[in-house]
Amino acid sequence: MRFPLQFICSLLRLYDSTTSVLEDLAIKGSNYSQRVDVTYALKALISFEFVFILHLMKELMRITDKLCQTFQQKSQDIFSATCLVSSTKSLIQNLRDFGWDALMENVRSFCDSQFIEVPNMSSSFSDIIRSHHQKDSVTVGHHYHIDVLNTSIHHLLKELNNRFNEKAIELLKLSTNLDPKYSFKLFNVWHNCSLVEKLYSSDFSDQENILLESELQHYEFDVLKDVSFQNLSTVGELCQKLVETEKSIAYSLLDRLLRLVLTLHVSTTTTERAFQL
Structure with a gap:
């Protein structure tokens, strides 16, 4: 498909040709109405x-x-x-x-x-x-x-x-950080904790934020290196795998966070739609 920039550049590049064609039609148009319309368009074009x-x-x-x-x-x-x-x-x-x-x-x-x-x-x-x-x-x-x-x-x-308001962007960043796609390449303990404190202050107490950081550190060395977790492609699949392996018990705060992130489809509908245009 042609993008808007390409269309604008083409219009500028063909400006001479376009005005020449309109000038010819303004004189040799098949009928009076057409000549009037073309003359009006030409006048606008060369303004x-x-x-x-x-x-x-x-x-x-x-x-x-x-x-x-x-x-x-x-x-x-x-x-x-x-x-x-x-x-x-x-x-x-x-x-x-x-x-x-x-x-x-x-x-x-x-x-x-x-x-x-x-x-x-x-x-x-x-x-x-x-x-x-x-x-x-x-x-x-x-x-x-x-x-x-x-x-x-x-x-x-x-x-x-x-x-793309600030909160929607940060929610999407958190979702991406926790996404198992590409072998958790964007996972970062400190960044995740920072976003959780900012976005989910009412869902995690101060004490739980401290415990969550500890969980994420263990998670990074445990789950992220577990072969059975390497072929996952969505946060939903990750959440399901944690339940199947019963790791959701050991990482209960992370499990809660993942379930909150799964509500992104409701809380950031407009933003996600923009990414899918």
Whole structure:
């Protein structure tokens, strides 16, 4: 499948060809209605606003493309994916804080190559759109910088934060740490205990947190090296195997933790769905 970034890049690469085809259709269209529609589309295509938004979308898609591709994979490393979520948010925020000048330079360069007029960023935006609803004090630069760039980034970050809030990410990290897949490669006693204290403060007392750390240390040397536990692929299978071998008795606090983690499908439905898109 084609990803959004590829589509935007293709549109920019074929911009000359597209405008040429529309110009021809605007003159030689089969009927008046078609010529009017094409003329309207062409006018929009060669406008500064269209070019600005196209380049803005390219920058946003360039940042989110890796995350998008990761979500398309059938087999996903959730830990790596959550790290990508964090870096994606940071890069988007960096675009908002420091990316305006570079973005405008790219837009101006493209407009110059296509003979598209670049409006004076200091002029009143109401003069351009001829609207009495727009305050005269709002400049063209303010409109594109604040109303378009910053607003677009705000909505994108809001969507990412809604889908991948901090607690949901930490729950998924804990689930991944305990996952027996790949021979428990991400298991870490200290990290697990830290997440348990933060996420399950009402499910484990202070004394139980201390005992859980001890259990996890023994578990690391006992269960993780047990051949019968090496071919498991899910937390559910791990929990079942602990019961079958009666190790759930020796590691009762861990068994409780695993059962809590199994409720992830209920508590983080939105986040997990995003990973399965």
